[in-house]
Amino acid sequence: MAVTPRPPVPSPFVLVVLGVAGSGKSTVGSALADRLALPFVDADDFHTPADRETMAAGRSLTDRERWPWLGSLAHWMDDQIGHGRSAVVACSALRRSYRDFLRENRPQVRFLYLQGSRELIAARLAARSGHFFPPQLLEDQFAELQEPTADERPYRVPLGGSPDQILARALEVLGDLAVPPREK
Template identity: 55%
Template structure:
């Protein structure tokens, strides 16, 4: 039987890392930070304020998919952060052997821009936020997952996710 991987998705600054860490700790699962899977060329592009293309993202998404499958093969569920902005990206992640479920952290541009402005040390500049919102395709009704408003506290978001995914 396949394990489950929770992919915490959303635009930059939506709180993916914070929520994923809390979920992983609560559920006792290993966590992968998608940013760590980007090739150097992708990081250089984003650092320069250049949005990634689908071709840039494909090897990154395949590496994440493979990490999910490796943990599934070892009988471990997992939690992954990944923007997963487009359905085609989520489709690629769903190729993993695990059951892949999405947690879409959704919020207004204003709320997320304010969060991005207050963080430091991240390669994603706030100038790319508009391109992220432009690319975002929210979860479809037929996709396995839940959408949660980021206006709540991270701990409340985790409660909402755990309650929502149990249904």
């Protein structure tokens, strides 16, 4: 299978760390942002209180509820890019249509996919406390997931091991993108 080459990454860039709930998007995204000296935002922070209540009650969001959330996130990304700032974002971006929306007219957007098995992620969710997303919605997440395809040119990181090991794999697959910015 031929590998789709990645075009050079424009500067600034926005790296979207994606995956199902419990895959480590926030942990890995925050660690990457720290390592690269970039701002980090968790897309969960863009959910309305009503969306959070819906998920906490054990019901997945509908597209009608998700599109305004994605629109708010896209607006934030546009602001970062417009001000010449690179950033790291943790966002599930489970469907192709969501990822297409986030990168529409934004060549600066790149995706890092945290890829793990149902069993591994279920165990992680079961061990997590204090989060509004209940573990019983994991099956909905996997049903919703459309894994990124080659034409999206995602960076892929297999899950397993400690957060430091996953971070090391992420930095390795990101290559030149993971080189911290130079002082001006």
